[in-house]
Amino acid sequence: xxxxxxxxxxxxxxxxxxxxxxxxxxxxxxxxxxxxxxxxxxxxxxxxxxxxxxxxxxxxxxxxxxxxxxxxxxxxxxxxxxxxxxxxxxxxxxxxxxxxxxxxxxxxxxxxxxxxxxxxxxxxxxxxxxxxxxxxxxxxxxxxxxxxxxxxxxxxxxxxxxxxxxxxxxxxxxxxxxxxxxxxxxxxxxxxxxxxxxxxxxxxxxxxxxxxxxxxxxxxxxxxxxxxxxxxxxxxxxxxxxxxxxxxxxxxxxxxxxxxxxxxxxxxxxxxxxxxxxxxxxxxxxxxxxxxxxxxxxxxxxxxxxxxxxxxxxxxxxxxxxxxxxxxxxxxxxxxxxxxxxxxxxxxxxxxxxxxxxxxxxxxxxxxx
Numbered sequence: 001x002x003x004x005x006x007x008x009x010x011x012x013x014x015x016x017x018x019x020x021x022x023x024x025x026x027x028x029x030x031x032x033x034x035x036x037x038x039x040x041x042x043x044x045x046x047x048x049x050x051x052x053x054x055x056x057x058x059x060x061x062x063x064x065x066x067x068x069x070x071x072x073x074x075x076x077x078x079x080x081x082x083x084x085x086x087x088x089x090x091x092x093x094x095x096x097x098x099x100x101x102x103x104x105x106x107x108x109x110x111x112x113x114x115x116x117x118x119x120x121x122x123x124x125x126x127x128x129x130x131x132x133x134x135x136x137x138x139x140x141x142x143x144x145x146x147x148x149x150x151x152x153x154x155x156x157x158x159x160x161x162x163x164x165x166x167x168x169x170x171x172x173x174x175x176x177x178x179x180x181x182x183x184x185x186x187x188x189x190x191x192x193x194x195x196x197x198x199x200x201x202x203x204x205x206x207x208x209x210x211x212x213x214x215x216x217x218x219x220x221x222x223x224x225x226x227x228x229x230x231x232x233x234x235x236x237x238x239x240x241x242x243x244x245x246x247x248x249x250x251x252x253x254x255x256x257x258x259x260x261x262x263x264x265x266x267x268x269x270x271x272x273x274x275x276x277x278x279x280x281x282x283x284x285x286x287x288x289x290x291x292x293x294x295x296x297x298x299x300x301x302x303x304x305x306x307x308x309x310x311x312x313x314x315x316x317x318x319x320x321x322x323x324x325x326x327x328x329x330x331x332x333x334x335x336x337x338x339x340x341x342x343x344x345x346x347x348x349x350x351x352x353x354x355x356x357x358x359x360x361x362x363x364x365x366x367x368x369x
Contacts, residue, residue: 010034010298010313013059014117016305019313020059021298022051031057031080033065034313034321042321045080045095056110061117066100066136068110068122075122076102077135077142101141103133110135111155114162115207121165125151132165132180146186148178156205158229166191168201177202177214194218194235205229206253209261211283213250224248226283228261240281240288246272248279249300254328256306265308265328269300278302280310280328294324 010021019034030046045065056068064079077100084094108124119137123130130152135142154168158179165180169188177192177200192200198218205212210229215222216237225237241248247270254265261283268279268288276299278291293299296316303311310326 010301011058011113012036012301012303013061014113014115015061016303016311017061018059018063018065019301020057020065022053022055022057023315029053029055031055031065031067033059033063033080033082035063036311036313036323040313040321040323043082045082047080047095047097058110058113058120060113060120060136066110066120068108068135073106074102074104075108079136100136103135103142105131108133111165112157115157115160116162119162121145121155123152123155123167125153130167130169132182132186145182146180148180148186148188154202156202157207158205158210160207166202166205175199175201192216204250204253204266206255206257206261206264208255209253209257209259209264211253211257211261211264211266213253213266224250236283238283238286240286241268243270243272246270251300252302252304252310254304254306254308265304265310267302267304267310278312280326282328289329291326294322296322297324 010019012019017036019036021032022029023032024030028050030044030051033043033045035041052069054070058066060066064081067078067080069076079098079100081096082094083096103124105124108122111121111123114121120135122133122135124133128149130148130150131144132146132148133142134145148167148169150169150171152167152169156166158164158166163181163183165182166177167180168175169178174197176190178188179191181187192202192214194200194216195218198216200214200216200218203213203215212227212229214225214227214235216225216235219237223237224241225235227235249269250266251269252267257264263282263284266281268281270277270279276293278293279288280291281288294312294314296314298313298315301313305311308328312324312326314322314324
């Protein structure tokens, strides 16, 4: 990372039209909204006082930005929006703020944006159960919509209406991914059950194609694998995603591949002794293509277009709001004859069960087999 780089993470709106991050000018932290058109630009949404470094921000599809603050242990939520002309680099435009209410609990964190682009949910893990709160998009302020037994983390949407939420649930020392049906009072059913005593987590999901990226220790070590929602085929663990000297973390999946989930392009963050890089991969390929991220990349942030172009946001002192568009390399697009050709090691362990289970609440979406 260069000396002129401004490090920060960011979150995309559900439709990719906006992004938001917490950044700073000198010692003062403030929210910043990015408009991601052909010529990206940033708008500061600074309030009357600096924000705390741990404050969460999440953009909605209409351009408003949800902010989650934690004053004195209370979790408060507001919607921010620009209301006037720019007045300076740290204050940006005049900022309007619409309070949404608060939640009193020990810990609470925002989930990824719901597919409708207007609703935001949060997780509040407790001692014996985890509460799911709708903190924006409801009619009466924050509202608890589900309670899931055990300690839950993660969070991925499995359908485009935003009804089925996948969570990693820890119970009795073992973590499995479950599906929470938000339209049926939080009814919970299993999703990942690769082996009886394995820890099986969902890393990323594409609601349109049903492609799932998972991490499991069913083979005796943590491995990244892939499966398809509704398929009776086992989870595959490709050799090319086994990198002992690197930590691989999927962060973006190409949408729009409804009938061919195995053709989805996947972007992986690769952290190792040499620093942080990006890997591009498809389930139909035996290889991960390495990519040097742009200087100032907001590490872990990116979004695929339907055409297979990866949009990587970056910020430096010279380019405070930049997006690098990277197409999936043509040389890496040729499919292999059989994704199982990597040998037995690429398959799930013998005790594996299908992913997901047929009893998962899949009403309302096409099952891709």
